[in-house]
Amino acid sequence: MAIFEKKAEKNHSLAHTAESIKEKFFSGKKAGASTLLRKITPYAMVRPALSIFMVFMIFSAIYMLYISFFDWNMIKDMKFVGLDNYIKMFTDPDFLLVMSNTFQYMFMMVPMSMILSLAIAMYLRKNTFINRLLQNVMFLPTIVSLVSISFVWIWIMDSDKGLLNYLLSFFGVEAINWLGDPQFAMFSVVLVNVWKSLGYYVLIFVAALQGIPSYLYEAAALDKAKPMTVFFKITLPMLSPTLFFLTLTSTIGSFKTFESISLMTNGGPMESTNTLVFELYRQGFVFYNTGYAAAMGVFLMALIGLMTFLYFKVLQKKVHYQ
Amino acid sequence: MANILRKSSRGVINIILFLIFFIPFYWMALTSIKSIGQVMQFPPAFFVSKPRFENFITAFESIEFLHYLKNSVVVTVCVMAAQLLTVVPAAYAFARFDFKGKGAMFGMVLATTMIPAQMIFLPVFVILSKAHLINTYWSLILPQATSAFGIFMLRQSFMQVPKELIEAARLDKAGEMKIMFKIMLPMSKSTVSTLALLNFIGTWNDYFWAKVLTTTDAVKTLPVGITSLSNVDGGIAQHIVMAGNVLMLLPILIAFVLAQKQILKAFSYTGVK
Numbered sequence: 001m002a003i004f005e006k007k008a009e010k011n012h013s014l015a016h017t018a019e020s021i022k023e024k025f026f027s028g029k030k031a032g033a034s035t036l037l038r039k040i041t042p043y044a045m046v047r048p049a050l051s052i053f054m055v056f057m058i059f060s061a062i063y064m065l066y067i068s069f070f071d072w073n074m075i076k077d078m079k080f081v082g083l084d085n086y087i088k089m090f091t092d093p094d095f096l097l098v099m100s101n102t103f104q105y106m107f108m109m110v111p112m113s114m115i116l117s118l119a120i121a122m123y124l125r126k127n128t129f130i131n132r133l134l135q136n137v138m139f140l141p142t143i144v145s146l147v148s149i150s151f152v153w154i155w156i157m158d159s160d161k162g163l164l165n166y167l168l169s170f171f172g173v174e175a176i177n178w179l180g181d182p183q184f185a186m187f188s189v190v191l192v193n194v195w196k197s198l199g200y201y202v203l204i205f206v207a208a209l210q211g212i213p214s215y216l217y218e219a220a221a222l223d224k225a226k227p228m229t230v231f232f233k234i235t236l237p238m239l240s241p242t243l244f245f246l247t248l249t250s251t252i253g254s255f256k257t258f259e260s261i262s263l264m265t266n267g268g269p270m271e272s273t274n275t276l277v278f279e280l281y282r283q284g285f286v287f288y289n290t291g292y293a294a295a296m297g298v299f300l301m302a303l304i305g306l307m308t309f310l311y312f313k314v315l316q317k318k319v320h321y322q
Numbered sequence: 323m324a325n326i327l328r329k330s331s332r333g334v335i336n337i338i339l340f341l342i343f344f345i346p347f348y349w350m351a352l353t354s355i356k357s358i359g360q361v362m363q364f365p366p367a368f369f370v371s372k373p374r375f376e377n378f379i380t381a382f383e384s385i386e387f388l389h390y391l392k393n394s395v396v397v398t399v400c401v402m403a404a405q406l407l408t409v410v411p412a413a414y415a416f417a418r419f420d421f422k423g424k425g426a427m428f429g430m431v432l433a434t435t436m437i438p439a440q441m442i443f444l445p446v447f448v449i450l451s452k453a454h455l456i457n458t459y460w461s462l463i464l465p466q467a468t469s470a471f472g473i474f475m476l477r478q479s480f481m482q483v484p485k486e487l488i489e490a491a492r493l494d495k496a497g498e499m500k501i502m503f504k505i506m507l508p509m510s511k512s513t514v515s516t517l518a519l520l521n522f523i524g525t526w527n528d529y530f531w532a533k534v535l536t537t538t539d540a541v542k543t544l545p546v547g548i549t550s551l552s553n554v555d556g557g558i559a560q561h562i563v564m565a566g567n568v569l570m571l572l573p574i575l576i577a578f579v580l581a582q583k584q585i586l587k588a589f590s591y592t593g594v595k
Contacts, residue, residue: 041498042419045411046427049468052408056465057434060445067445074448123335130336136582137343143574143585145527147545148567151552152350155560161364163349199343203586204593245593256440259529263549277440284444285534293444300441308436 061301067294074290085295094271095279095296101186102275106254108190113250114243117198121205122235135206139199146196150263153192154179182272185265189273193260197253201246208242209235241315248311252304276300350571354378354564361561377565384554384562386539387569390547397462397532397543398525404467405521412468413476414502418488435470443534450535457540462531472517475591479513480506516588519581526573544570 068085070078089095120138124131141149156163157178165175178188212235220230236243258277261267267274267282274282276296284293353361355373360366381387415421416428446465447456455461483506491501507514529545536542551559551566578585 039421042415042421042424045415045419045498049408049412049431049473050427052464052468053431053434053470055449056446057437057442058430060442060449061437063449064442064445067448074451120339134336134339136586137340139586139589140343140347140578142589143523143527143578144571145529145545145574147527147529147548148350148571149346151563151567152346155353155564156346156349158560161362161366163345163366166365195342195346200589200593203590207590207593242593252438256438258440259533262533263529280440280444281534285447290444290448297441297444301437304436304438304441 064294064297064301067291068298070291072290073288075288078291081291085292086299088292089295089299097271098274098276098279101271101273102255104186105190105257105275106251108187109193109254109257110247110250112190113194113197113201114247116194117201117205117246118239118243120198121202121209124202125206125209127210135199135202138202141196141198142200142203144196146259147263149192149196150260153188153195154264157188179265180269182270185269185273189260189264192264193257196260197250201250204242204246205239208239212238244311244315248308251307251311255300255303255307276303350564350567353561354568356561358555358559358561362558374561377561378569381551381562381566381569385547385550385566387544387547387566389539390542390544393459393541393547394526394544396459397541398522400459400463401466401525402518402521404463405469405472405517408468409472409476409517410502410507413473413480414498414506416473417477417480418485431470431473435474439465439530443530447535457536457538459541461535462541462543465531465535466525466528469517469521471592472521475513475517476510479510483509515584516591519577519585519588520592522577523574523585 067078069080069082071081071084072078124135157165159165159175159177159180162178164178165173169175176184178184216234216238217230220234225233256277257275258281261273261275261278262281265273267278277300280293280296280300283289283296352368352370354377355370355375356367356377357374360370412431416424416431450456450461450464455464487505487509488501491505496504527545528543532543532546536546539547548566548570551563554562
């Protein structure tokens with residue numbers, strides 16, 4: 001028996017040595033070619049993705065900056081005009097109106113969606129069947145095309161036959177021309193966008209709320225802390241990374257809003273919903289002021305860059321991380 | 323007593339919340355089976371006794387619905403395939419290889435998430451038109467053919483795959499291609515399906531690129547094509563518009579019913595960048 005075992009062991013170790021020799025032999029022989037291959041491989045792998053980023057993001061951004069110094073309509077020869085497009089932009093009252101509209105949109109959209117979604121998330125934070133069901137229903141608009149959403153809301157907000165005015169009439173509210181009245185149009189567009197994005201924000205907030213360790217609340221309960229104190233001293237600080245992320249997302253989202261305006265109001269009535277990206281689109285693709293549109297694009301880039309920078313600055317100082 | 327009050331007030335809030343988010347969809351579906359007479363009726367009817375399913379056929383025939391549908395399917399499938407082919411290797415390289423310039427390249431990938439489509443569509447249009455690609459499928463596929471978010475997420479997931487597994491595969495002389503698609507990808511199934519879902523929803527719904535990068539009907543996708551329904555009968559045919567929208571919504575709705583949990587999970591991923 002013992003001899004048998006020993007033999008088997010010997011056999012095994014022999015096989016093992018043979019294996020390792022073979023391995024060394026082969027890898028040694030191929031070393032030159034394979035290390036070179038191994039060096040090139042990662043570059044070949046990142047290449048497709050990087051070339052697309054290079055052309056459609058990096059080069060595009062630089063190219064836009066270049067175009068912005070020219071008078072051009074995509075067909076005739078480019079004429080260098082220096083900073084004229086930028087001077088025109090900042091002195092044109094139409095553009096100032098566009099900027100004021102954009103900020104009006106942002107100052108309605110960001111607080112409304114943040115406060116409402118946080119409140120609803122607090123309300124739905126417990127993981128029960130009804131809460132999950134509500135969350136699912138609220139989430140549906142997030143995955144539905146803005147085209148469908150805009151069309152159904154155009155119909156609901158119709159001034160004569162719309163459902164909204166009909167329902168409001170029970171509360172004694174007189175018919176409102178939601179999308180046709182310059183006073184209401186921007187608010188209506190914001191309302192639809194809040195409605196669309198609320199479910200997404202609630203989803204993120206609920207996940208963050210459920211991630212707050214329960215011992216913090218237990219400790220607060222032991223100290224008989226008031227609900228308000230608990231909210232401001234525990235919940236809000238623990239939520240701050242999420243809150244900041246979503247605020248940044250919705251702020252940048254406000255600057256780039258296009259679809260709902262293009263579909264619901266087309267910038268009107270009386271230019272009251274004409275915001276930055278929509279104006280950029282019109283100047284570039286309807287009026288063919290390509291150089292001028294490019295200058296707006298550069299301005300938008302600066303605006304988004306500045307926002308991101310500011311947020312990260314504040315983020316570093318104010319936000320509580322665990 | 324206070325408990326009952328609290329419970330019933332919660333019930334009321336629940337119902338209000340539900341209605342706010344449910345009614346617009348109900349209204350869309352309801353309008354799509356109304357007759358023009360019922361559409362024009364005020365106060366509006368909340369139920370329809372004789373549903374008019376002909377509206378869907380009318381919507382189908384009023385525009386080149388099948389043509390737009392085909393374009394939508396082609397673009398969505400191609401974008402998903404292109405992203406698979408560009409995102410997987412890049413994520414694998416960033417996760418499992420050391421090479422010069424890796425940090426800078428990855429930094430560049432992350433930086434592109436700060437460049438939204440709405441910012442660079444003008445130069446993208448110029449570039450594509452100089453390449454004579456406008457009104458071809460390429461124009462809608464190429465700008466979306468990769469995803470920084472996808473590379474980031476998949477890289478995270480690839481880093482979880484044990485190194486030994488890759489080493490073992492290499493000893494078996496498996497090519498990097500095989501390692502990627504036969505080992506790494508199956509090991510990261512949940513991330514891949516998450517990304518695929520987000521991608522499908524985003525591309526299927528996409529209105530922006532299709533709007534700014536097409537000048538003829540040739541490759542227009544459903545979300546853009548369907549907008550011309552609002553011109554049918556001088557713009558009063560809301561039932562036809564809604565019928566078209568219901569048709570466009572169906573694939574998304576089916577996906578939501580089938581993979582509700584996964585979709586919610588997928589979207590909550592996007593919030594933890």
